[in-house]
Amino acid sequence: MKKAISLLLSLCFLCVSVPVAFGADDLQVDASWSILVSEAPTSYETFASEKLGSCLKDVFGTQPPTVTQAAGHYIALGAAADADVSGVAVNGYRIRAANGNIHIAGTGTRGLQAGVYRFLEEFCGRKVYTSAITVLPVAKSIAVPADTDLIYEPYFEYTDTDWRSPRDVEYSMANGLTGGTYRSIPAQMGGSVNYVGGFCHTIGGLCETAKYAETHPEYLALHDGVRTTEQPCLTNPDVLDICIENVLALLSEKHDPTAPLQIVSVTQNDNYGCCQCETCTAFERAHGGVNSATTLNFVNQVADAVKAAGYDNVAVDTFAYLCWQAAPQNIVPRENVIVRLCPIFSCYAHPFNNEECNGQFMKDLADWSKICKRIYIWDYATNYSHTCTVFPNFGVIQKNMQILYEHNVKGVYVEGNYYMDACDAEFGELRAYMISKCLQDPYCDLDSEIDGFLEAYYGPGWKYMRKIVDSFIKYAGTFDGHACIYYGSWACMRPMPAAGIIDACWALAKKAAANETQLANIERSELSWRWYKASAYKGEFSVLNPLRFNNKEQLYKDLLASGIRTFCEFSSEDLTQIDPDVIRYDIPDRWHVGSENDEKTQKAIRFGKISEWLPVFGIVEYFWQMIAS
Numbered sequence: 138m139k140k141a142i143s144l145l146l147s148l149c150f151l152c153v154s155v156p157v158a159f160g161a162d163d164l165q166v167d168a169s170w171s172i173l174v175s176e177a178p179t180s181y182e183t184f185a186s187e188k189l190g191s192c193l194k195d196v197f198g199t200q201p202p203t204v205t206q207a208a209g210h211y212i213a214l215g216a217a218a219d220a221d222v223s224g225v226a227v228n229g230y231r232i233r234a235a236n237g238n239i240h241i242a243g244t245g246t247r248g249l250q251a252g253v254y255r256f257l258e259e260f261c262g263r264k265v266y267t268s269a270i271t272v273l274p275v276a277k278s279i280a281v282p283a284d285t286d287l288i289y290e291p292y293f294e295y296t297d298t299d300w301r302s303p304r305d306v307e308y309s310m311a312n313g314l315t316g317g318t319y320r321s322i323p324a325q326m327g328g329s330v331n332y333v334g335g336f337c338h339t340i341g342g343l344c345e346t347a348k349y350a351e352t353h354p355e356y357l358a359l360h361d362g363v364r365t366t367e368q369p370c371l372t373n374p375d376v377l378d379i380c381i382e383n384v385l386a387l388l389s390e391k392h393d394p395t396a397p398l399q400i401v402s403v404t405q406n407d408n409y410g411c412c413q414c415e416t417c418t419a420f421e422r423a424h425g426g427v428n429s430a431t432t433l434n435f436v437n438q439v440a441d442a443v444k445a446a447g448y449d450n451v452a453v454d455t456f457a458y459l460c461w462q463a464a465p466q467n468i469v470p471r472e473n474v475i476v477r478l479c480p481i482f483s484c485y486a487h488p489f490n491n492e493e494c495n496g497q498f499m500k501d502l503a504d505w506s507k508i509c510k511r512i513y514i515w516d517y518a519t520n521y522s523h524t525c526t527v528f529p530n531f532g533v534i535q536k537n538m539q540i541l542y543e544h545n546v547k548g549v550y551v552e553g554n555y556y557m558d559a560c561d562a563e564f565g566e567l568r569a570y571m572i573s574k575c576l577q578d579p580y581c582d583l584d585s586e587i588d589g590f591l592e593a594y595y596g597p598g599w600k601y602m603r604k605i606v607d608s609f610i611k612y613a614g615t616f617d618g619h620a621c622i623y624y625g626s627w628a629c630m631r632p633m634p635a636a637g638i639i640d641a642c643w644a645l646a647k648k649a650a651a652n653e654t655q656l657a658n659i660e661r662s663e664l665s666w667r668w669y670k671a672s673a674y675k676g677e678f679s680v681l682n683p684l685r686f687n688n689k690e691q692l693y694k695d696l697l698a699s700g701i702r703t704f705c706e707f708s709s710e711d712l713t714q715i716d717p718d719v720i721r722y723d724i725p726d727r728w729h730v731g732s733e734n735d736e737k738t739q740k741a742i743r744f745g746k747i748s749e750w751l752p753v754f755g756i757v758e759y760f761w762q763m764i765a766s
């Protein structure tokens with residue numbers, strides 16, 4: 138049977154041929170079928186029927202009618218379906234074949250819609266790989282096994298990631314993203330899990346530390362002997378009152394009683410300035426000697442006030458982060474408190490359950506899971522110091538998600554390259570898709586998902602792209618051992634003996650590209666490999682290549698020409714103003730405006746100039762850089 142990847146609205150269009158086998162007992166769904174809904178459909182059922190109808194039109198060429206009385210074969214939705222979902226968890230669904238027809242029903246606000254998206258994916262082969270690439274094979278009919286009875290229950294009540302495509306509602310619906318910070322899913326599509334007010338680092342604002350700095354310095358954290366606006370003092374009763382007043386004011390303005398869950402973030406400011414006053418210290422000493430004790434006690438009281446005010450669908454969240462990461466003793470979070478644990482110090486060359494590098498995080502996760510029924514994770518998936526280099530975490534994304542699920546985690550946000558519009562030089566869309574699919578189902582066939590993505594995004598040479606990704610997995614952290622989110626290129630992935638083979642893969646993938654878009658996607662991802670090589674003296678940047686200085690200048694020009702405006706998080710420097718000697722003689726990991734004044738860069742420039750004049754000196758330059766990095 139001929140399959141095609143259809144162009145939907147402004148989306149890409151490709152054609153492939155894949156044989157599809159029909160079993161003797163399969164139901165053959167075609168344009169003669171109808172979509173059955175009840176006579177008074179809910180907004181969820183109306184959306185689900187319209188979505189199913191329009192997608193089946195793209196498959197069959199003719200849209201099956203939506204009816205309220207069965208005539209012939211049908212796909213029944215919601216109340217019209219013969220699919221008992223009374224035992225299915227909230228926002229889950231059931232897809233069932235019975236009596237020659239198909240029945241899809243769901244629970245909660247988004248179960249039915251998710252069931253329709255799953256039907257389209259499972260039986261029609263519809264894949265939403267990016268906000269611009271949807272794959273949907275055309276066919277005269279599709280096969281659904283007669284014994285189909287597929288039940289799905291969400292692994293997490295809250296799922297979110299940023300990047301680029303995950304901000305798109307259709308992408309989020311197809312790939313199971315439910316958080317409301319980076320997308321707003323309309324009510325008929327199931328709505329989002331929204332943070333009311335700020336998403337993170339909100340405690341300074343809620344406690345108004347800046348406002349009271351002069352009049353009530355005792356409201357501020359006492360840190361290293363001085364009162365600081367970095368954090369509030371969380372055992373001061375007035376601070377608690379101020380915070381509660383502000384949280385309740387926020388809710389009176391933005392509370393949605395129809396939402397299944399809304400979250401108010403009462404999260405530490407982004408620094409280590411925790412209060413060391415006598416009261417805070419005494420409280421922490423009595424609760425395991427950890428900073429999280431005062432924070433949890435404070436947030437528990439805010440959560441009590443929220444509950445007492447009648448906000449039953451609201452949870453209050455706080456961070457287990459930096460110096461607050463370890464769980465306290467003799468105090469437990471209220472049921473309406475979420476603890477967001479942040480593995481910011483973790484290694485991503487190895488999974489979370491690697492004792493050597495991630496033992497502390499796993500201990501903290503285990504400790505929190507003993508006392509907290511609602512752990513969320515703020516995970517990381519980008520190199521924030523050198524965003525253009527290869528961040529070799531591809532091999533741990535799925536395993537880590539499984540570990541989190543198996544430790545009773547209820548929600549996950551994966552912070553990625555959220556500034557991708559200013560720095561898209563890597564594998565952003567691939568990572569976003571891998572993360573989304575693992576949030577939707579940590580036990581999915583990720584290998585198959587990766588292959589499908591690579592083919593749709595990079596084109597006919599996708600197997601070469603797969604070999605490249607597999608090499609990054611193989612060599613992740615092999616020398617230094619680990620890869621953290623602020624490491625340099627050399628520390629993340631070395632040594633890389635197969636650089637020549639990987640170079641050949643890039644060339645072959647580019648040669649096979651079927652159009653300019655696929656070629657551009659390959660070249661953009663290749664920038665990260667070139668950055669890595671230039672920082673690790675590999676390939677055309679080897680000390681044995683006298684042209685390596687020119688190659689670095691070309692890399693820099695290509696990075697800027699591709700629209701990159703920053704090389705790292707939190708930088709507003711003008712990349713066009715980087716000193717030409719820094720570009721030519723130092724490694725990309727140290728390319729910054731003003732870095733010509735740094736001691737290491739000055740030495741790199743001196744060494745580079747000598748190497749240019751006396752190539753054999755390149756060996757000295759190489760070993761010095763290896764040590765200096």
Ligand SMILES: [Zn+2]
Pocket residue numbers: 358359369370371372373412413414415416417418
């Ligand atoms: Zn204090």
Ligand SMILES: [Zn+2]
Pocket residue numbers: 484485486487491494495614618619620
């Ligand atoms: Zn490690």
